Amino acid sequence: MEEKMKVYASSDKGLLQTKELYQYILSTSVFSRELEPLKELREVCAVHPRTWMSTAPDAGQLMAILLKLLNAKRTIEIGVFTGYSLLLTALNIPEDGKVCQAFNMRLVESFLLIRDSDWIAHIVAIDVDRAAYEMGLPIIKKAGVEHKIDFIESEALQALDEIVQNPDAEGSFDFAFVDADKVNFWNYHERLMKLVKVGGLAIYDNTLWRGTVAMPEDVVQQKQKEGRKLTIEFNNLLAKDARVQICHASIGDGMTICRRIS
Numbered sequence: 001m002e003e004k005m006k007v008y009a010s011s012d013k014g015l016l017q018t019k020e021l022y023q024y025i026l027s028t029s030v031f032s033r034e035l036e037p038l039k040e041l042r043e044v045c046a047v048h049p050r051t052w053m054s055t056a057p058d059a060g061q062l063m064a065i066l067l068k069l070l071n072a073k074r075t076i077e078i079g080v081f082t083g084y085s086l087l088l089t090a091l092n093i094p095e096d097g098k099v100c101q102a103f104n105m106r107l108v109e110s111f112l113l114i115r116d117s118d119w120i121a122h123i124v125a126i127d128v129d130r131a132a133y134e135m136g137l138p139i140i141k142k143a144g145v146e147h148k149i150d151f152i153e154s155e156a157l158q159a160l161d162e163i164v165q166n167p168d169a170e171g172s173f174d175f176a177f178v179d180a181d182k183v184n185f186w187n188y189h190e191r192l193m194k195l196v197k198v199g200g201l202a203i204y205d206n207t208l209w210r211g212t213v214a215m216p217e218d219v220v221q222q223k224q225k226e227g228r229k230l231t232i233e234f235n236n237l238l239a240k241d242a243r244v245q246i247c248h249a250s251i252g253d254g255m256t257i258c259r260r261i262s
């Protein structure tokens, strides 16, 4: 167990008061229940120089429960990196058994193909960094869930704008997970309010920005300042957005769960 904890390098205490408390949660409730492929992906990708960017495994457990409760079939992921949250999503949506690989297709064509078969459980996963995705891909393949994933190597805003143009895409996703550049979070939210169905969820990661959102700016490290400012602006906009019911969960690095209500 000690070894496995060392591999999880993202944050040694999350947002909690002590390192020991976070280790308690990880050792008691998280690592003992973490699915083998997720454990393996976390371990294999620990050598990536930015391994700390992976979604925290305790936050992943919350996502898994939400995916199951929603019976989510069609999801969208913005910010894949080495694929921890992507694999977690693929393992928690139903197995509908049809291969829908779209690496070489144009985005809109691949999306139309998906719409032709509404029953297909499917994840549209967008990231500019294919190399990071390919680091986790062998484990995704080994887990037998690659066919549920349509990886799009693109600037996320451009990819979303292309999807939004398709009238069939409106309200067609059950679930969205956003974990990419904070400067575009509100832009992503505006598009997702068209793509995610009423009753579906859009989840935004890092919305407490290591706790800095509640600190006076002058005590925040220089490298955290820009992210803190953008996160505060995004949180304020979400708090006023009548289209969603929200829960600002203090798990991982802060995760805001939005349920679309109109």
Ligand SMILES: C[S@@+](CC[C@H](N)C(=O)[O-])C[C@H]1O[C@@H](n2cnc3c(N)ncnc32)[C@H](O)[C@@H]1O
Residues within 6 Å of the ligand: 053, 054, 055, 078, 079, 080, 081, 082, 083, 084, 085, 086, 126, 127, 128, 129, 132, 154, 155, 156, 157, 179, 180, 181, 184
């Ligand atoms: C925090 S990591 C995602 C972690 C991932 N959810 C996981 O569990 O491993 C952020 C990712 O967003 C991607 N990204 C950042 N800006 C982007 C953009 N404008 N368009 C697409 N991807 C972007 C980065 O390449 C990086 O892989």
